[in-house]
Amino acid sequence: MKKFKWSNLYLLFVFIFLYIPIAYLIVYSFSAGNSMSGFTGFSLKHFYTLFSDTRLIIILLNTFMLAFLSSLIATLIGIFGAMNIYYMKKRTTRMMMLSANNILMVSPDVIIGASFLIFFTGLGSLFPGFGLGFTTVLLSHIAFSIPIVVLMVLPKLREMNDSMVWAAYDLGANNWQILNRIILPYLTPGIIAGYFMAFTYSLDDFAVTFFVTGNGFTTLSVEIYSRARQGISLEINALSALVFLFSLILVVGYYFISKDNMPRKNKKERKSLNR
Amino acid sequence: MKKVQTLFAIPYFLWLLLFVFAPVALIVFYSFLNTSGQFTLQNYDSYFTSGKYLIMTFNSVWYAFLITLITLIISYPTAYFLTKLKHKDLWLLLIILPTWINLLLKAYAFIGIFGIHGGVNKFLEFFGFAPHQILFTDFSFIVVAMYIELPFMIIPIFNALEELNPSLLSASHDLGANNIQTFIKVVLPLSMNGVKSGIQAVFIPSLSLFMLTRLIGGNRVITLGTAIEEHFLVTQNWGMGSTIGVVLIIAMIIVMILTGEKKKRGGQ
Incomplete structure (x- = not known):
């Protein structure tokens, strides 16, 4: 039972490592400051600049x-x-x-x-x-x-x-x-x-x-x-927050499509494994 | 039916000709041209004799090797433990999700994290260490490249472990092997194909990640990819760039041969 816990701890670290940069980006998109060093109060101003930036x-x-x-x-x-x-x-x-x-x-x-x-x-x-x-x-x-x-x-x-x-x-x-x-x-x-x-x-x-x-x-x-x-502009952070949301939707969509697309043989194997 | 099919497949064959074979031929052809467009072996000569290019190639291969090795060491246990989880499809999806986020955004995040006032230095300061220059070092390049390649190593290993027939494990235990013996003699050899395709998926891109060397490595790390980009887009010496490109193609072929699936011996 002890070994089982250690493996979960390891996985936890890997997942933290995978998601820290993304979380870091998204958190700072809500910062009132202008750099990614120190969170200075909640603000949506970077989203406003993003939406008024016609070029982007x-x-x-x-x-x-x-x-x-x-x-x-x-x-x-x-x-x-x-x-x-x-x-x-x-x-x-x-x-x-x-x-x-x-x-x-x-x-x-x-x-x-x-x-x-x-x-x-x-x-x-x-x-x-x-x-x-x-x-x-x-x-x-x-x-x-x-x-x-x-x-x-x-x-x-x-x-x-x-x-x-x-x-x-x-x-x-x-x-x-x-x-x-x-x-x-x-x-x-x-x-x-x-x-x-x-x-x-x-x-x-x-x-x-x-x-x-x-x-x-x-x-x-x-x-x-x-x-x-x-250099750093938090407008990009705001953008990445939106991109993340969009990717999440895409991944979930793709998950359901690929579930249907799985070869029959594979599905059967999965079932027999689960039994 | 046959005729109609061939007719509809014409765009596909055109694609093969124009976008697969022609570009490779062109890059080989250009590697024999100097800056004024004359046919020469000069590029290969300076590649092999000036030392600069050989050192750069060696460095690039060395970095790619390090990145692949570290990714493999982290990924194998991850993939192994993932197969033991209950909702493994869902967890795998969480591994895949970061790959759908633009690579540039992830690199950009690390500019913030590794910056002199960034997350890592804040963390170090908290424990009383003075802030370090982390960005623009070899270390930051390797970490970020590893971060980006990690899912591409985990997924093939996970798939190989998933395909493993559980009755083999029972058989191994019945024959008196303990957990470690079973792992070394049964699980590891049978998941080698996943490891090989993982290495393939990580090593080759690691040779050519030029945007990371620019953004994170701060031009300290020069990979084959950086050199190609430099010759094509900055110094406009396409001949030399193509020569390095040919070297990269050869490196790629070597990796593919080394990690290619061996034909199964005997019948199955």
């Missing part, structure tokens, strides 16, 4: 729009990519496609950012008028989100019973109907999970955006970076 609000909206668009396009491309990988006949080509798909998942951000920068500048010298800015950031975000969507959709495809597709064929369904009525509905949980992941990847990204964004377009991460380099 526009950047926030830009970031969300970027995440929304890039994950939507990445999901569309990723679904068909996953289907194509799944229906490949040769096992070796399938494995090769899958590893090619995963290259961007394992590459360090800096490499992705630097190589995309070379690529976009090359495009810019070919097509005058194509410069760094929103388009390049959007393209990069789509690019690094596609493999995540593929990885989320593939397990659902593997789980799908192919005879359903054959049955639909026999009953006279055309390709479009099969895709629309059989395959896509079955894949929906995987697609939603993929979209969700792509969305958060896009919101979170700093390094790639930092490389490929020009002077005109800024996302939240880049803005926080440049402000943090200048």
Whole structure:
């Protein structure tokens, strides 16, 4: 019994360590002072400055729009990519496609950012008028989100019973109907999970955006970076309090989605373990 | 069906070509160019002979190694104890939650905590110690990097431990092994795959966290990532930057090979 308690104490320390910086940020967002050294009375003034800072609000909206668009396009491309990988006949080509798909998942951000920068500048010298800015950031975000969507959709495809597709064929369904009525509905949980992941990847990204964004377009991460380099402003704390609240909602949402998305086999195993 | 599928997959193949293969090829190509765009081996020559770059690479690998080691030492017991808890899904969610908060915000929090009048120094003062310069040291860089990577180590180890068949533990006990023997001979070897993917998920990013070296390390710590960012965005020497990029890619491949899952011998 004693050993059990020690392990809980250890876990407690780990959780405290994980949450202290976040708590620190949020607590100081309510401070009346202007620095993160010493709490000087409760105040909401940093939230007021945050909401009246139009530049930051526009950047926030830009970031969300970027995440929304890039994950939507990445999901569309990723679904068909996953289907194509799944229906490949040769096992070796399938494995090769899958590893090619995963290259961007394992590459360090800096490499992705630097190589995309070379690529976009090359495009810019070919097509005058194509410069760094929103388009390049959007393209990069789509690019690094596609493999995540593929990885989320593939397990659902593997789980799908192919005879359903054959049955639909026999009953006279055309390709479009099969895709629309059989395959896509079955894949929906995987697609939603993929979209969700792509969305958060896009919101979170700093390094790639930092490389490929020009002077005109800024996302939240880049803005926080440049402000943090200048020093502490409690407006950022207020922002992080809101971000934390939002992440909490997202995590809870994702938790329920991924619960539905868990492979059947796994669910059974869990149940048998609990017994 | 086949035709339609290929048609719809065209964007995916375009993506593979333009955003996966082309950028890697471009970075390799650029590593052979000097600042005026001529084809040369100069970059590799200065990488290997000037000493500066080799020391930087060694430092970067050393920091990444330290970060990975400390994270692993903290994470393994955490993951192990987590599997023993009642509502483990919920607790795991609490481990995952900090990863959904923007990395820059977390780094920013540490600027406050480690500052000369920040939380840690207040704490030290309370016990009668004089305030220290904590921010902009190697120590602060390692702590913050560790903080950021911690969940990425805990999650794969937790998953590996969860997959472990409990009847193996009973079998081990039935055969007369005590708790420690069971842990060393059964639990540890069977969770190695989780440890390996954890190392993969921590070591590679640790080589390239340039924003942390700037914000927390105060340019004292130069990682491969910092050097690449510097060459690309500050000094505009893309050739040298690409050369370091190629080194980073090679380092990544080595780590992947070392930690890759070995094929299971025998049938199962």
